[in-house]
Amino acid sequence: MERILVTGAVGQIGSELVEALRKKYGNENVVAAGHKTKPTEEMRTSGPFEFIDVTSRESIERVVKKYNIDTIYHLAAILSAIGEEKPQLTFRVNIIGLYNILEIGLKYKLERIMVPSSIAVFGPQTPKENTPNETILRPTTMYGVSKVAGELLGDYYYRRFGLDFRGVRYPGIISSKTLPGGGTTDYAVEIFYEAIKKKKYKCYLRKDSTLPMMYMPDAIRGIIELAEADIKNLKHHSDYNLAAMSFSPEELTKEIQRIIPEFKCEYKPDSRQEIADSWPKSIDDSAAREEWGWKPEYNLQSMTKDMIQKLREKIFKGF
Numbered sequence: 312m313e314r315i316l317v318t319g320a321v322g323q324i325g326s327e328l329v330e331a332l333r334k335k336y337g338n339e340n341v342v343a344a345g346h347k348t349k350p351t352e353e354m355r356t357s358g359p360f361e362f363i364d365v366t367s368r369e370s371i372e373r374v375v376k377k378y379n380i381d382t383i384y385h386l387a388a389i390l391s392a393i394g395e396e397k398p399q400l401t402f403r404v405n406i407i408g409l410y411n412i413l414e415i416g417l418k419y420k421l422e423r424i425m426v427p428s429s430i431a432v433f434g435p436q437t438p439k440e441n442t443p444n445e446t447i448l449r450p451t452t453m454y455g456v457s458k459v460a461g462e463l464l465g466d467y468y469y470r471r472f473g474l475d476f477r478g479v480r481y482p483g484i485i486s487s488k489t490l491p492g493g494g495t496t497d498y499a500v501e502i503f504y505e506a507i508k509k510k511k512y513k514c515y516l517r518k519d520s521t522l523p524m525m526y527m528p529d530a531i532r533g534i535i536e537l538a539e540a541d542i543k544n545l546k547h548h549s550d551y552n553l554a555a556m557s558f559s560p561e562e563l564t565k566e567i568q569r570i571i572p573e574f575k576c577e578y579k580p581d582s583r584q585e586i587a588d589s590w591p592k593s594i595d596d597s598a599a600r601e602e603w604g605w606k607p608e609y610n611l612q613s614m615t616k617d618m619i620q621k622l623r624e625k626i627f628k629g630f
């Protein structure tokens with residue numbers, strides 16, 4: 312029986328993951344846990360909702376006991392751009408928070424812990440094109456350091472204690488429901504809002520700054536498929552590269568202009584450019600494809616069309 316806790320539930324990915332998990336496993340079986348931000352009416356009323364602080368083990372434990380949780384999707388984190396502004400907080404939330412989840416996993420004999428990692432585990436010395444699953448992990452951001460630590464800890468707890476820990480390395484995630492929470496790839500969401508509302512956008516990355524990206528429906532399906540994969544087929548656990556598309560701000564602008572021809576984009580790189588420059592341009596996800604059948608559905612063209620349609624409905628219908 313799946314009794315699932317989602318941490319970071321009010322965030323960009325959590326808000327859509329909770330909806331998908333509730334649809335699949337039943338509303339009452341998926342506990343959404345936020346931190347400080349108020350949940351939407353839909354999240355609060357469609358199933359159980361709690362506030363937790365992942366840096367406090369008691370706070371997580373209270374919810375795990377109350378709902379008899381057996382699976383955690385641990386999404387609570389500080390992302391890359393905010394991570395460079397607040398490295399100490401990032402260490403506490405991303406590393407101590409994950410350690411708390413792992414220890415609770417052992418104490419309550421949880422069936423499974425799912426934790427997204429990120430392309431931020433890679434660094435300037437990593438090969439940039441078609442980056443392999445097994446490669447140099449020397450990130451230069453606190454966020455990246457925390458994600459490498461998370462992957463290594465997850466694999467350690469699996470080998471040493473048999474805790475079923477699984478994770479994917481997400482690229483930048485594009486979505487229409489909830490705004491992103493302070494990462495380096497946020498431009499690829501903001502650009503759509505500005506293109507629809509103002510027909511212009513000032514991008515904080517260079518126009519040729521190519522990064523791997525993924526549309527939210529693929530991201531949600533991917534992590535749920537990995538959770539459901541037969542463990543016998545898994546040679547990796549915490550660190551599956553996951554790819555869908557790669558594009559630069561200029562290529563995304565051109566694709567948006569096919570639907571909104573008057574749209575214009577200016578480029579004014581800021582400190583996030585340095586983070587983007589340390590990340591790969593494209594990702595080799597053959598391990599995920601071979602071991603659990605990963606296959607993305609959306610490319611740049613189909614994602615752009617769907618984003619514009621969804622955001623036009625949201626913006627012009629006022630919800």
Ligand SMILES: NC(=O)c1ccc[n+]([C@@H]2O[C@H](COP(=O)([O-])OP(=O)(O)OC[C@H]3O[C@@H](n4cnc5c(N)ncnc54)[C@H](O)[C@@H]3O)[C@@H](O)[C@H]2O)c1
Nearest residue numbers: 319322323324346364365386387388427429481483484492
């Ligand atoms: N969005 C992306 O592009 C992307 C890419 C790669 C990996 N990821 C990973 O996916 C996961 C979810 O990312 P997201 O984009 O939804 O992030 P987000 O910033 O939108 O959401 C993270 C949530 O964590 C919560 N949080 C922060 N501190 C907390 C604390 N002390 N206790 C409990 N909750 C706390 C925040 O309130 C926020 O709602 C993270 O692990 C992130 O590293 C995201």
